[in-house]
Amino acid sequence: MSVLSIRDLSAVSDRDGGAPILRGVSLDLAAGEVLGLVGESGAGKSTIAKAVLGMLPRAVRITGGSALFTGRDLLRLSPNDLRQITGSEITLIPQDPMTALNPGRRIESQLTHGLRLKRGMSATAARERGLALLEEVRIREPERVMRSFPHELSGGMRQRVLIAAAFAMDPKLVVADEPTTALDVTVQKQILRLIRAMQAKHGTSVIFVTHDLGVVAQICDRVTLLYGGMVVEAGATAEIMARPQHPYMQALLAAGPRYDRPDRALAPVPESVFEGLRAELAAFDRRGPRHV
Structure with a gap:
């Protein structure tokens, strides 16, 4: 059973003339599962987290979709009802303590x-x-x-x-928004282990926002890769790490260091991959979001 089910979530920035921020994002989070939202800066991962938490800035406007949390659409709750949920049933581990x-x-x-x-x-x-x-x-x-x-x-x-x-508060869902970014590598590893241990002990579902595929590999059961506010690839972490399907995920994994191959040169993401991604974004924008 899904604790959180997001369907066709789209958003724009009114500050930037209605520029798309999220493009038809869909994802599911099961009870007791850790889901990684990964992507470069501006990919939309923190925007998804803020939409779930009811923390979107005024300039960001939802244009379509739903976010069902234990059957309740977070996007359609009154501010008072949403406040009753956030901080108790949904909580946040922020980036900078x-x-x-x-x-x-x-x-x-x-x-x-x-x-x-x-x-x-x-x-x-x-x-x-x-x-x-x-x-x-x-x-x-x-x-x-x-x-x-x-x-x-x-x-x-x-x-x-x-x-x-x-x-x-024994929440059903914890959103961890890049909680190890400001920490050194040794402390980061300790914190990741701690979050995973707490999650397992309490049976809590976790959305883990990060730009680091290495972190995803350590802590996440499933992963959703974003680019330009669009889901590029999603699935079980072990499966995607072993057999990535999208050229962008393949290129990102190839670009990372391999401790088992220290002499291997790092490969930058080819421009052809970004050209393909831009074409996918343009195709979505021509089709347009599903409005509610």
């Missing part, structure tokens, strides 16, 4: 706020839950961390706090 956390509030206040507001927990119960969550994300000295301000923690610890906050 330093800007996501309020620098003027202690970690305890930020970690327990949602539990008290949306779960009605007492201050004592919320604090106990917060301490348990910090232990769950393998933070040492959780009591000290609860008393700390964000600037007193390392980048990796701040990201662990945000992961704890995302799973605090």
